[in-house]
Amino acid sequence: xxxxxxxxxxxxxxxxxxxxxxxxxxxxxxxxxxxxxxxxxxxxxxxxxxxxxxxxxxxxxxxxxxxxxxxxxxxxxxxxxxxxxxxxxxxxxxxxxxxxxxxxxxxxxxxxxxxxxxx
Numbered sequence: 033x034x035x036x037x038x039x040x041x042x043x044x045x046x047x048x049x050x051x052x053x054x055x056x057x058x059x060x061x062x063x064x065x066x067x068x069x070x071x072x073x074x075x076x077x078x079x080x081x082x083x084x085x086x087x088x089x090x091x092x093x094x095x096x097x098x099x100x101x102x103x104x105x106x107x108x109x110x111x112x113x114x115x116x117x118x119x120x121x122x123x124x125x126x127x128x129x130x131x132x133x134x135x136x137x138x139x140x141x142x143x144x145x146x147x148x149x150x151x
Contacts, residue, residue, distance in 0.1 A: 033057070038076055042068040049073045069100055081105035086118045088133050090150045093125025098150035106140045113138035126151045 034053040039046050047069045052059040061073045075081065083105050087097035106114060117137050127133070127150040134144040 036077055038063060040069040041070050042066075042072050044126075045127070051077050053077065057093060058080055065147050080106055080108040082111060084111060084118070084144075085147070086112050086115065088118060088144070088146075089122040090125050090127060091122050094149050095150045096122065098127045098133075098146050099148040100144050101147050102140075103132075103143045103145050105124075106137075106142050111140055114144075116139065131148065 038049040038051065038053040040049055043066075047064050047066060049061065049063040049069060049072070051061050051073050056078070058074060058077065061070050063068045064130055067148060083102050085099070085101040088100050090096060090098050100118065102114065112113065114137050121134050121144075123133050123146075127146045127148075129146055129149055131146045132143045133146055136142070137144045
């Protein structure tokens with residue numbers, strides 16, 4: 033039996049979660065105060081994912097960079113590849129919030145979108 037301790041990152045409460053594992057099977061989850069904590073623990077021990085936030089270079093505008101993020105969470109082991117793609121990218125001004133800056137980043141099936149305007 034393996035015990036994994038996690039801190040939930042779904043809200044500011046930061047519940048301390050305990051997950052009992054038997055191989056790849058979850059036996060028990062405790063410490064959560066809402067259903068989101070339980071879901072987070074299940075996902076974190078079986079298929080951890082993250083939303084990546086960063087900036088992309090802007091060409092032809094007043095701002096040098098524009099804030100961006102992945103539209104959905106991506107597998108945690110793809111973060112480096114996603115960041116390489118973001119760091120290599122450049123977009124033409126103007127940029128609007130929600131605009132897709134990189135489609136299917138690093139083969140994840142997830143787009144990188146602008147989270148700010150850049151003119």
